[in-house]
Amino acid sequence: MRKGIRNWGPPLLLVSPTIIILGIFVYGLIAANIQVSTTNRHSLAPESAFVGLENYVALLSEDRFLHSLFNLVMFTVVFIAGTMLFGFIWAWMLDKGVSAEGIFRSVYLFPMAISFVASGVVWRWLLNSAEGDRASGLNRIFESLGLGFLQNAWWNEPIWGMAAIAMPAIWQLSGYVMALFLAGFRGVPQELREAARMDGASEWKLYRYVVFPQLSPIALSALIIVSHMSLKVFDLIMSITGSIYQTEVPATYMWVTLTSNDYAKSATIATILLLLASLFIIPYLIQTWRSEKANR
Amino acid sequence: MRSRRLSLIAGFALAGLALAGCSPASDSTSSGSADQVEVFTWWASGSEKAGLDALVAVFNEQYPDVEFNNAAVAGGAGSNAKAALASRLEADNPPDTFQAHAGAELTDYIAAGQLQDLSSFYADNGLNDAFPATLIERLTSDGKIYSVPSNIHRANVTWVNISVLEGAGIDPTVAPADMDAWIKDLTKLKDSGVETPLALGTEWTQMQLLETVLIADLGAEGYSGLWDGTTPWDGPGVAMAVDHYGQLLDFVNSDYVGLDWDAAMQLVLDGNAGYSVMGDWAEAAFAQAGQTYGTEYTTWAVPGTDGIFDFLADSFTLPVGAPHEAAAIDWLKTISSADGQKAFNIAKGSIPARTDAVASDYPAYQQTALKSFGEDTVVSSLAHGAAAASSWSADLSSAIGKFGADRKGDALIAAMVSAASSALG
Structure with a gap:
């Protein structure tokens, strides 16, 4: 008995601060948030009554919220496709062997060190939608290269606007995805490649049948990481456009409702965002848990 | 032996955590005392x-015993400050006084019982006579009155680039009589080759x-009736107005959604645009560019709003449970005093x-604004929190932004009607 507590007591004592803090500040506050989202607290006044799922029904049938979801989907699809594509291609090219690989790796990875807010301020200018004489940023570059027909309104475009906002995000995170894939490429044992070559596989077949299949766990991790970042996107949009209707996503909408003191609505949006993120994260957790169990 | 050491470390870790939890909240809450005042604003740059520095100088002169404690929160044109303030009020830890737009933006605080009634303060200090009656009505x-305005701005000002208008043969000194006349001038300007009138x-x-x-x-x-339900939004x-507004959008710069007001005003300053509608804080931009009122630029009330003063004001409040209430009242006295307002x-x-301000103390544009403020009918600005509670104006803002993208007038009116019905209940 005494031996038992000696075994598990100290480790439990050591992790308990983290557990307590996480319990209060993450899980406790999630519970508090969900509680607020089921009340009619639409102002600063603390009095409120339980209204069940009324806020959720109202929100999901609201054009404005659906518009923000559409923007989020547009952003997420372009962002994920872009980072996965560029990250994969770059990693592949580095894996094929270039001189000064370290320099390329740093060059591609470095944008990740910049905060979304800082790059947002720069891209706000690059994506300026003025054309012709007053053009600045990318439109000015097109103009001076004689490619004036490429000028466009970027995020001012009604439907495709969010794809333009995804550009800075792709620029920042492709390098990170590249680093993940590169680690995956390096994780493929040299013997396997040699064996394939011995069997007469061409370079393409070597990659297609030997290397790529071993990258799928990496691809899944990259997908999860990038997509949950995308769902939470807030700072990038705030610094490029501010909180305006045209580029509204659920996170910026939540900010607007919070600052106009509609606490119940704000909490409802936050809960929906959490559910959306868990759609991606829970399958991932299950998958990792299973593979860890299998390895044991 | 090893596990012994582990439990020792764990014990220390836990003790450290407990100590951190016990560390005293080093607040100087000497309740009710008048030796300091914490003033919460978003005036940080x-x-x-x-202006705040000038005000503090007057305050220190009038109340040398009270220490001024600046609790300004910078950024986001006040939205950061409002978020910080909301959490302080929620935690029953209000500042002694905080800045807020005068008018309907205070509705939420009033409904939540977070503000003290200042009617007797107005009576004691003769403010009911010092401020114009139409302003008192708006407040x-x-x-009951819940805030003391420190300054007044005018929102319905058209800023005009004289040489652009003269280039198109339009007389810049005479304001068009109404919206239709203005739209005619805008068309003329566009036809003369000005890309963004x-x-x-x-x-x-x-x-x-x-x-x-x-x-x-x-x-x-009719406009004031929109905010109390006497004017229907679907009338x-x-x-x-929505039709006129839609026509006006045909004359604006293509990149307008992405520009803040100063970048938009730069178009007028540079002669790329003829007009812009903006509050009178734009005066500073013209002064900075070295332009002179009457030669390079001029202003008039937005066509059709002559004789109406679309006001917005910053004001200060007295929260319920202010830790240094007596000092907060001293602060309110300073900002409402003639000296404080002037500085x-x-x-x-x-x-x-105050109506007893001496016009000759102020620069040229402010003199004209002072004159109209004394004579005109005062109405409350929507965009600056005087007309509608913040959730109402947030709904309207989004509907207007949507209209900019899809130009569906019916949808805009429908959205404004539903915003009004949810706000007025």
């Missing part, structure tokens, strides 16, 4: 900071433009709320 909510910016500047069009088409009384007046407004570029 530029002319606003200069009063259910017979009217400069516009991001969502709140669109809201400010629409609000001035509403004033022009509904008149002062012919609003429909006409603050000359530095900030706005005008005092």
